[in-house]
Amino acid sequence: MIEIKEAVKVYSSDGVECHALNNVDLDIKQGEMVAVMGPSGSGKSTLLNIIGGMDKLSKGTYIYNDINVSEMSNTRLHRFRKDNISFIFQHFAMMNHYTVYENVEIPLIAKHIPKKKRKEIIMEKLELMKISEQAKKYPVQLSGGQQQRCAIARALASDNGLILADEPTGALDKATGTEIMKVLKEVNEMGKTIIIVTHDNNVSKFCERIICIEDGKIQE
Numbered sequence: 001m002i003e004i005k006e007a008v009k010v011y012s013s014d015g016v017e018c019h020a021l022n023n024v025d026l027d028i029k030q031g032e033m034v035a036v037m038g039p040s041g042s043g044k045s046t047l048l049n050i051i052g053g054m055d056k057l058s059k060g061t062y063i064y065n066d067i068n069v070s071e072m073s074n075t076r077l078h079r080f081r082k083d084n085i086s087f088i089f090q091h092f093a094m095m096n097h098y099t100v101y102e103n104v105e106i107p108l109i110a111k112h113i114p115k116k117k118r119k120e121i122i123m124e125k126l127e128l129m130k131i132s133e134q135a136k137k138y139p140v141q142l143s144g145g146q147q148q149r150c151a152i153a154r155a156l157a158s159d160n161g162l163i164l165a166d167e168p169t170g171a172l173d174k175a176t177g178t179e180i181m182k183v184l185k186e187v188n189e190m191g192k193t194i195i196i197v198t199h200d201n202n203v204s205k206f207c208e209r210i211i212c213i214e215d216g217k218i219q220e
Contacts, residue, residue: 001162001193002028002051007060009046009216020046022216024060028195030161033188035204036197038213044197045166047213051195052164053081065161082110086155090167092147094139100126100150101135107158125153129183145176152183156192163187165196169203181206 009021020043028034038044049055050062053069056077062070064084072080086107087093094103101122108118126132129149131142139147148168155163165184169177177200185206188194196203204210212219 001030001032001065002026003061003063004050005061005063007047007050007062008058009043009050009055010058019216021050021057021060024213024216024218026211026218028193031188031191031193032209033185033194033207034196035207035210036195036213037199037204037210039199042213043216044213046216048164048166048195048197051162052085052087053077082107082158084160084162086158086160086163088148088151088155088163088165088168090170092139092144092151092171094147094150096139099136099138100131100142103139103150104154104157107154111158121157121159122153125156126150128156129153143176144172145179148172148176148180149183152180152187156187161193163192163194165194167198167200168196169198169200174202178202 004024004026007021007024008019011018011020024047036044036047046055050057057070060070061068069080104122104125105118108121123132126135129152131146131149134142134146142150168184169180172180181203184194196207198204
C-alpha cells in the first residue's frame with residue numbers, strides 16, 4: 001500500500017538546513033495499524049505529513065497503491081488527499097460554528113455526494129460512533145471524547161482507505177483515550193489502514209507494529 005524509499009526532507013531557514021527525514025525507507029501494508037513513535041523533533045510528524053500529501057519530499061520516492069505521489073503537482077496532491085486520506089487530529093479540528101452533523105458532512109460535500117445520500121452516510125457513521133443523539137449539537141456542547149468520536153465519524157464518512165491520526169488521544173484523559181483507541185481498533189478491524197503518531201505507550205499497545213524514528217531516521 002505504502003512504499004517510501006530513500007526519503008529525505010530538508011527545511012531551510014536563514015541559510016541553515018535541517019534534515020527532518022534522512023534516507024527513510026518504510027513499507028506499510030493494507031489493513032495495518034501502525035504507531036510511529038519518537039521524541040519531539042524526531043521527524044514523526046513530518047513523515048505523517050508526507051504520507052498524507054500535506055508536504056513534499058526533497059528527495060526520494062513515495063508510492064501509494066502503485067501511484068507515485070512524490071511526482072505529483074500541488075493540484076494533484078490536493079485531489080490525492082481528498083480521494084485517499086482521512087485525518088484525525090489531537091485537538092479534533094472541529095468547525096465550532098457547525099453542528100456535529102455538519103462537521104461530518106464537510107468531506108461529503110467536497111466529494112459532491114448528493115444530499116440524500118449524505119444524510120444516510122452521516123447518520124450511519126454517527127450511530128457507529130454512538131453519538132447520533134448529538135447530531136444537532138455544536139462542538140462546545142460535547143465532551144472531548146465525544147468530539148473525537150465526531151472526528152472519527154468524519155474520517156469514516158469519506159470512506160478513504162487510509163486514516164492518519166496525529167496524537168489522537170493527546171487532549172484526552174487516560175480513560176477516554178483508551179476508549180478512543182478501542183474505537184480506532186474497531187475501525188481498523190473494518191479494513192481501514194491506520195497510522196498513528198504518538199508518544200504514548202498506552203496508544204502504541206493497540207497497534208500491530210511500532211515504527212521508532214529519531215533524528216529523521218527509522219530505528220531498527
